[in-house]
Amino acid sequence: MIQGAILCVLVLSIAVLAGWWLGGVPWLTSVLPEAVTMKPVTACTVALSALGLLLERHRATAVTLFSLSALIMVSAQFDWIPGFLRLEGDQAPYSRAPDVPSIGTSVGFTLLAVAAVVGSPSTAMAATAIGACCLAGYALRLPELFFYVPEVSTAMAVHTGGLLAVLGIAMSRSATLAHRIRVTQA
16 A cells, blocks of 8 residues: 555656646646646655655665755755756745745655655654645645745645655655664664
């Protein structure tokens, strides 16, 4: 079941990337028209994280994928975004800059990378909590909960929050992660 959820996350992130590469197809880049879009850099990070979980038995590859996703996210906060992931003119509401993801998104995916490297289910669940906070923010119509701070942080897209929560749960339930913890405690 977890593998199926991770595959769905991977497919959805690829669909978002396709939506941007096809010229910004709204039903692929955001949940609703005029809603916050998932940035291409976020979709790339989601895909790398999903691949990392799918390849978890190959520890070096998985850690590399998670580390790369965290590096991309942190770099994006400083506007260091690879050209193929750059956007022009995303004017969605709650956007600080066209292609910069929210601070909550960057923190969430960095936590997933840390969880992958050190084998910490509680760190993975912290990423889940960030995703859940975003979803609660949309449900309660509280922009602060989906990490929107004018001039400081773009809002986290609703589907980013959902996918981050799923990835955090999947990582915390990861067989390899649980095995590493049992071996370490022995």
